[in-house]
Amino acid sequence: MQRDARLAEIVTLVRQRGYMSIESLAQHFDVTPQTIRRDINDLSAQDLLERHHGGAGLNSSVHNTAYAARQVHALTEKRRIARLCAAHIPVETSLFINIGTTNEEVARALLHHSGLRVITNNLNVAAILCENRSSEVIVAGGVVRSVDRAIIGEATIDFVRQFRVDLGIIGISGIDGDGTLLDFDYREVRVAQAIIENSRQVFLVADHTKFERRPMVRLGHLSQLSAVFTDQAPPPAIRELLAQHDVQLHIADED
CATH class of the missing domain: 3.40.50.1360 (Rossmann fold)
Known part of the structure; x- marks a missing residue:
């Protein structure tokens, strides 16, 4: 999978589930955890996701996730x-x-x-x-x-x-x-x-x-x-x- 397609799918998965761990994303895309960390850092810099310890979640500094x-x-x-x-x-x-x-x-x-x-x-x-x-x-x-x-x-x-x-x-x-x-x-x-x-x-x-x-x-x-x-x-x-x-x-x- 091309990197741009992987980044788009990471955003989709996190929006669907609220949070995805680095480990689960690495297994999903069959890449190394280091690759996913770089992806998450790039997406976080674009304000598309929020980087968390061990994974990524929705960009949620103002609104909480639904109960x-x-x-x-x-x-x-x-x-x-x-x-x-x-x-x-x-x-x-x-x-x-x-x-x-x-x-x-x-x-x-x-x-x-x-x-x-x-x-x-x-x-x-x-x-x-x-x-x-x-x-x-x-x-x-x-x-x-x-x-x-x-x-x-x-x-x-x-x-x-x-x-x-x-x-x-x-x-x-x-x-x-x-x-x-x-x-x-x-x-x-x-x-x-x-x-x-x-x-x-x-x-x-x-x-x-x-x-x-x-x-x-x-x-x-x-x-x-x-x-x-x-x-x-x-x-x-x-x-x-x-x-x-x-x-x-x-x-x-x-x-």
Whole structure:
């Protein structure tokens, strides 16, 4: 296949699937990973794709991927991350769980934990954890966002600030190379900031596609976290920042 045709097909595949890893693209086109990296760099320079750690995604600094696509994107990886995170959450714990498809997998992984007190602004998380009869689920008030059943707004922030919990579980849309935590929705970010402020420890759950992805709304910094749970080693600059700020890094092994 000629290079121009391969570049066009790479763009098509990423637009269809939301994200493609370097490994899967190399296998698809029967070329080396180094060739795909050069292709992705060129396409990124043209603003046709966004280069991520280990692959390429949609150019999405302003708009997030549709919720239905996020539910299935990297689902196996999200489930591994969720199981690892749940293994570090003791029973009889109070916690916030906020918006995000990885957070929803964490909720599923907590179904057999006893004595949890969970405060959430995610109706999907609430519905999942209601099946755990030994735990209590408290749902924040506010405006329900229909696309993903997230609860956001000033009332949500005020509600969150009434509590002080053991652990906050947060998701993220992007982590810049300087350690800045980034997301798409200002109202969603303000709720997450309130969760960070009112949690004794903060766990971030994020698959590898979030590293060096650059949404436009600043949420906070890696230094505010207690631990990061992911499925692949982050880029060296981010690993250095985690070590510098004594943030634990947990990488989920493949099953």
